[in-house]
Amino acid sequence: MLLIYRNSWHENEAECAYTLFVVAIFWLTEALPLAVSALLPAFMFPLFGIMGSKQVASAYFKDFHLLLIGVICLATSIEKWNLHKRVALKMVMLVGVNPAWLMLGFMVSCAFLSMWLSNTSAAAMVMPIVEAVAQQIIRAEAEADELEMSCSNGSINPALELDGRHTLLLCLCTLTRKSRKDKYSGIFKVMCLCVAYSATIGGLTTITGTSTNLIFAEHFNSRYPGCQCINFGSWFILSIPIAVIILLLSWLWLQWLFLGFDLKNMFKCGKKKTAREEASSQVIQEEYKKLGPISYPETVTLVLFILMTLLWFTRDPGFIPGWSSLFPKYKSYVTDSTAALVIGLLFFIIPAKTLLRTSNGENTVFGYIPLITWKEFQSCMPWEIAILVGGGFALADGCEVSKLSEWVASKLTPLGSLPLWLIILISCLIVTSVTEVASNPATITIFLPILSPLAEAIHVNPLFILIPATLCTSFAFLLPVANPANAIVFSYGHLTVMDMVKAGLGINIIGVAVVMLGIMTWIVPIFDLYTYPSWALNIPSTNGTGL
Helix, strand or coil: CCCCCCCCHHHHHHHHHHHHHHHHHHHHHCCCCHHHHHCHHHHHHHHHCCCCHHHHHHCCCCHHHHHHHHHHHHHHHHHHCCHHHHHHHHHHHHHCCCHHHHHHHHHHHHHHHHHHCCHHHHHHHHHHHHHHHHHHHHHHHHHHHHHHHHHHHHCCCCCCCCCHHHHHHHHHHHHHHHHHHHHHHHHHHHHHHHHHHHHHHHHCCCCCCCHHHHHHHHHHHHHCCCCCCCCHHHHHHHHHHHHHHHHHHHHHHHHHHHCCCCHHHHCCCCCCCCHHHHHHHHHHHHHHHHHCCCCHHHHHHHHHHHHHHHHHHHHCCCCCCCHHHHCHHHHHHCCHHHHHHHHHHHCCCCECCCCEEEECCCCEEEECCECCCHHHHHHHCCHHHHHHHHHHHHHHHHHHHCCHHHHHHHHHHHHHHCCHHHHHHHHHHHHHHHCCCCCHHHHHHHHHHHHHHHHHHCCCCHHHHHHHHHHHHCCCCCCCCCCHHHHHHHCCCCCCHHHHHHHHHHHHHHHHHHHHHHHHCCHHHHHCCCCCCHHHCCCCCCCCCCC
């Protein structure tokens, strides 16, 4: 029988720290599924007397989950009707089939899809197209090699001995084919890596683009209810320059690493396409033709997608009154999840086809199928992420109730003597390192309750530390197991672990450098970061009675 005695509030701190430690170990090692480990606070907090069971349970379903439901409704319809494939292929067709531009086309299309779908879905959708293009290139180059070999053999008289000139010719042909094989092997590697990395980079740009952004937004808005400055529009404004710069620099880095710079070939105009470029173009054209003309469900999905995006951007843009100002009495009641749910529910109502009327003489039957069904929604809904985020919220509430966050803040106060940029850099490097061996959601969930009191203790705007740490949590580029997008790309067999480590290390450095540049420049005026805000002075405590 477990007996717990709480003689002082210091015991609550220790008990909460123990719970946090146990959950963090399970998350980092993944000894249990992440969602199962996230349920540990649901029974440990009541047993330790930190929070009541009802209070803990309420942390597992919040505004974030409603936003997630609305977004998954959209993502389900996009994937069901192949709108994502049409968008990706169209973007690749626009940039052309030169290796450098083809690579950029895949990166832009995958990053754009990742803004609205999960990183995993974006990579899983684009990779088959990349694989088809790669296989077509192999066939085209094999035919070119056979033709070259036949020409070489035809120029040699088989009845005569090979003289020095013929031997040199064969050696040159062999070396040329070997160098060509190495070059095209590099093309396949770089095309695969660009999909994995752009899927992650694209997710940085929107609140809904990746689970780490969603976790941060819900944590911040719950901890600092007086701010409400983190929404879809404000996050997009601060993150889109970061994502664009990282994407372009990553494109240049991967090209230099695997292909080398060939500016003359990149910007050639009016020259005839090579066999490889013709093969790539043929595959992409054929894939696009298979989709046929845009269908009615695709059109409706596209319209709803645009409408949801507009509602997010115009709810409270900041520089002008948004549509939420139409409800002055309930200004704080409407959030991004409200718009997402309204549009999300329409996917269950709007028919996927125009109504067909059939009559057998007496009865008239209307065939009705919605854009998505509940089973299709369930198959796409990431319940593991939903429970994982709920466990993070429960841990955050427990840290507040037990005063553990205040204790951590008091211990971190000496860090205030360091320059602000160094504190931010240290936090970015730590989360970037941890996220390579732990899942991104688990990493951000562990560090948010630590970094928030750190900012308050050193009297710095919490956004100054939380924004860069959140962005850097997504920088899991080094290993195939670092995130699902990397694993999907690695499974195709074109890459080695060292290929990914070499490329990922450079992109990690690029990512941290660009985030540091952004947080010290254009993000500062967006949130007035050099001013300590009034909403961060008084952090509301939570009632731990469970009543």
